[in-house]
Amino acid sequence: MVTASPRRIIPLRRARRVIPASTCNYEYSYDDLFTERLRASEDDAHTLQTPLPPEYVAMSPAELDERITTAREGLGTQLVVLGHHYQRDEVVKYADFRGDSFKLSQQAASRKEARYIVFCGVHFMAESADILSDPEQAVILPNMAAGCSMADMAATDDVLACWASLNQVTEDKIIPITYMNSAAALKAFCGKYDGAVCTSSNATAVLTWALERGRKVLFFPDQHLGRNTALRLGYTLDDMVVWNPHLPLGGNTPEEIERATFILWRGHCSVHGRFSVEQIVQARERYPDVNVIVHPECKMEVVQASDLNGSTEVISNTITAAPAGTVWAVGTEINLVNRLAQEQPDKTIFCLDPVICPCSTMYRIHPAYIAWVLDNLVAGRVVNQVKVDSEVAKWALVSLDRMLAIT
Secondary structure, eight states: OOOSSOOOOOOOOOOOOOOOGGGOOSSOOTTSHHHHHHHHHHHHTTOOOOOOOHHHHHOOHHHHHHHHHHHHHHHGGGEEEEEETTSOHHHHTTOSEEEOHHHHHHHHHHOTTOSEEEEESOHHHHHHHHHHSOTTSEEEOSOTTOOOHHHHTSOHHHHHHHHHHHHHHOOSOEEEEEESSSOHHHHHHHHHTTOEEEOTTTHHHHHHHHHTTOSEEEEESOHHHHHHHHHHTTOOGGGEEEEOTTSGGGGOOHHHHHHOSEEEESOOOTTGGGOOHHHHHHHHHHOTTOEEEEOTTSOHHHHHHSSEEOOHHHHHHHHHHSOTTOEEEEESOHHHHHHHHHHOTTSEEEESSSSOOOOTTGGGOOHHHHHHHHHHHHTTOOOSBOOOOHHHHHHHHHHHHHHHHHO
C-alpha cells in the first residue's frame, strides 16, 4: 500500500562529538574540510522523500504498469533500470539488470549511452552507482526513504570518534575496512586512511590484504560478516573485540584493544539477524537431505551450522547450478528466496524463517515511485537524484579501486 506522505525513518542523531585537539595524535582534526564534507555527505543521505502526487497514489497496478511501460519506451536507451535481488517482483520486472548492489553499479557504469540510471535498491547502492558512473549521468533513487538500517548503524561522527580513540590507545597501524553496505562518506574515509571496501564475496581477500599492511583491522558496519570472515581466516574470538559507539573505547579496555587484531563495529542486518540454529535444526528434521545455505551477515553460530554461506549472488548461482530434485533451505531475504523457488520448480527451495522477512527499507520502492520518477524524466525533470560530493566521491573511488585491485 502506498501512502500519500512517505517519510524516511531516520535514527535519532546524537550530538556531534567534539574531541580536543590535545587528545588527538593523528594527522587529521575534526575541523578539517574533509571531515566536514564527510558529514555533509551523510546529511545529504537523509533527504526526505517528497510526497507522491495523489494521482500516483490512486493508480491501480495496471495503470502504473502502463505508465511505466510508456515512459520506458519513450526514454529508450537514455534509461537503464537496476533491480536489486531483494526487490519485490512488481519492481524487478522493470529492471534491465538484476543482481547485488556492486554488480549493478558496475553494470550501470558500463551503459555509457544511458543518461538516467534508476536504481531500485537503497541509498548506499545509488551512491555507489553515482561514484562509478560518468558525471553527465544522473542516478535516481525512486524513493529517498529507501535506506539501510545496517548502514545507518555506523554514523560518520561515531566512526571518526572511534578512529581517534583507537589511535590514542595503540601505536599499531590500523586498516579501516568498510562493507559495501555503508554510506559513501565511510567509503571515502577508508580511501583516505589506507583502507578499502569489501563485499560479502571478497571479504576474505580484502581482510587478508589489510593484515599485510597493518596490525589491526577496524571493520564496519556489520560485525557478523567481520567475525565470520576472521574465523574463516583462522583467527579466534580472542582476536576480536566489538566496538559499541555508545560506550567509551567502544566498551573495551585499552588492554583488550591492544590484544585485538579485529575491531568489529556493533552493527548488523535486521533481516539476517532473524535466522537461528533452531530453524536449521527444524529444516533438517523436515528434510533430512536438505542443503542449508545462508548469507555471511548471519550470526556466527548460524553460519557454522549451515552447509554453505555466501553473498546473494553466490546463493542464487549455487542453487541455480544445483541438480533437479535437490532441497534448499535459504537464510536470506524472502523476495530472493521466493523468486528462486518460482523460477526453479524442479527443486524444493524455502526460507529458513517461517515468518516472512522482507527487507523493510528495500520494500519502500514501489511501482508508483518508479512511474513518478520516469514521468518526470519524460517531461525533462530529474527528481530524487543521488549525487555524491566530488571530494567524497574521489576518496570513495580510491577505496573501491583498491578492492577491485585485490580481487
